[in-house]
Amino acid sequence: MSTISKFKTSVLGAGFAGLTASASLAKHGMEVDVFEKNDGPGGRCRVIKEDGFTFDMGPSWYWMPDVFEKYFNRFDKSTSDYFELKKLDPGFRIYFGRNEFMDIPNTLDEQKELFESLEEGSGAKLEKFLNESKLKYEVGINDLVYKPSYSLFEFFSFDIIYKMIKMNALQSIHDYIRSSFKHPHIIALLEFPVLFLGGTAKNTPSLYSLMNYSCLSQGTFYPMGGFYKLSEAMYELAKEQGVNFHFNAPIEQLNIANKKITEVHNGKVHDTDGIVSSVDYHFMEKQLLANKANYSEDYWNKRVMSPSALIFYLGVKGKVKNLIHHNLFFDEDFDEHAKQIYDNPEWPDNPLFYVCCPSKTDDSVAPAEDENLFILMPLAPGITDNETTREAYFDKIMTRLEKIIDDKISDRLIVKKSYCIKDFESDYNSFKGNAYGLANTLRQTAMFKPSMKSKHVKNLFHAGQLTVPGPGVPPAIISGQLAASQLLSYLTHEPYEKYLR
Secondary structure: OOOHHHOEEEEEOOOHHHHHHHHHHHHOOOEEEEEOOOOOOOOOOOEEEEOOEEEEOOOOOEOOHHHHHHHHHOOOOOHHHOOOEEEOOOOEEEEEEOOEEEEEOOOHHHHHHHHHHHOOOHHHHHHHHHHHHHHHHHHHHHHHOOOOOOOHHHHOOHHHHHHHHHHOOOOEHHHHHHOOOOOHHHHHHHHHHHHHHOOOHHHOEHHHHHHHHHHHHHOOEEEOOOOHHHHHHHHHHHHHOOOEEEOOOOEEEEEOOOOEEEEOOOOOEEEOOEEEEOOOHHHHHHHHHHHHOOOOHHHHHOOOEOOEEEEEEEEEOOOOOOOOOEEEEOOOOHHHHHHHHHOOOOOOOOOOEEEEOHHHOOHHHOOOOOEEEEEEEEEOOOOOOOHHHHHHHHHHHHHHHHHHHOOOOHHHEEEEEEEOHHHHHHHHOOHHHOOOOEOOOHHHOHHHOOOOEOOOOOOEEEOOOOOOOOOOHHHHHHHHHHHHHHHHHHHHOOOHHHHHO
16 A cells, blocks of 8 residues: 555535545545535536526636646546537627627637727737736746745745736736726726626736636637536546545534544544545634634634625526627626625625526527526625515616616516525525635735635645635636645645646
8 A cells, every 4th residue: 555545535515626626635546535515516516407497506607718627637638528618709798788788709809909999099908918918827827826825935936026026916907907998898898807806906906917818818618518517527537536425414523633524414423634625714713623713703804705696597488689698787887886895895776797698508508499597796795685685686687687688588587596695605604605705805815815724733724715826716626726735745745746736
């Protein structure tokens, strides 16, 4: 028996971070058990099936495709071994009012033409902006996000410091975009990822313009069959590595001293030499670590959280006019909505919202001639959530949506379900019901995020959206690999970089 194969390790949570951590541990010879409180893998990336409709419950934007491919390549696999990936053209549509929208094309020449039609000289500026964003993307992906961020010294190389200065990466993305562009539609297009990253444009570093490179230069993709195909693929890959999964198996107790964990429902005890926790970091500390927590309740309450969301899953009889796969509704003030998420948390007066209609691309997600709609409104975490408020906002959103696309939907509903703060808390133990994790502010970047490493439990490492590198599906996938590499390094006394290859 090899030295490494004698270790038994446990992963808590089967979301993207947990799935990648478990497969990475097993790849290097560990015996791995995954414990998940829900009835299947995927975490927030689950599905609802009803009356012939298949609704992706969580993620829907497939950006940064190289991160997914790099992960599967570690196992001599490709995403194409598990699902078909389709590039959308146009990538998405932004509505600014009735009969006022722009479709975002795939090619740089077409994008430059679009920008030029809005603001003279902006086409050439876009090309320069995307070249700078590409550099930020390459630095971010190659030099920054695969580091555990325990210390600032991890980033103290002449090359990284030179690149960061050259990119002016710590300037706010608000100022960075406005230094080149003036037209409000262009600014809205370039700033919109910030609303989902978890911050206002004024407090988010311009480093995150790397997202503009991904959405405009790399493009927007869709796994045929739905985003859940990615969850299925990562689950299958983990099983191929020999990972053992336990569903409907929340953990009640961690007996760290004796290296044991106990399931809630059946009291079954499992031996373990080390743990990667991808469950909600705050929940883990408060409920399972007690006096061994890294951070106080006061610390957590002072964190700037990314948004929660009010989501509606709608099955619509017949086709819906004037929608494509991804649609952003920016007919109201962006800054005002952001203030009501971050500065003065409350239900927004005039919210922006997003509508995904995957049945425009994929016949399998809805009955023939019907439509599958996913409507999402970003929302401040931790505020009051009840059915009366949800219904009021459904009416508000539907009134605007139907007016803008000139089609009546509300009287054609076959399926209607909502999901909001209380559901995020119940299903995922999500801190304040957040949907995405910590906001990507400068003071919550890299080593300023909650640490992957437990200060008091040496064989415990955290992964997921409340630690490094941050919110979103690609960062969660990277986080799981990083946490696994830290645990492997702790158990084998080898450099963690060895286990990221």
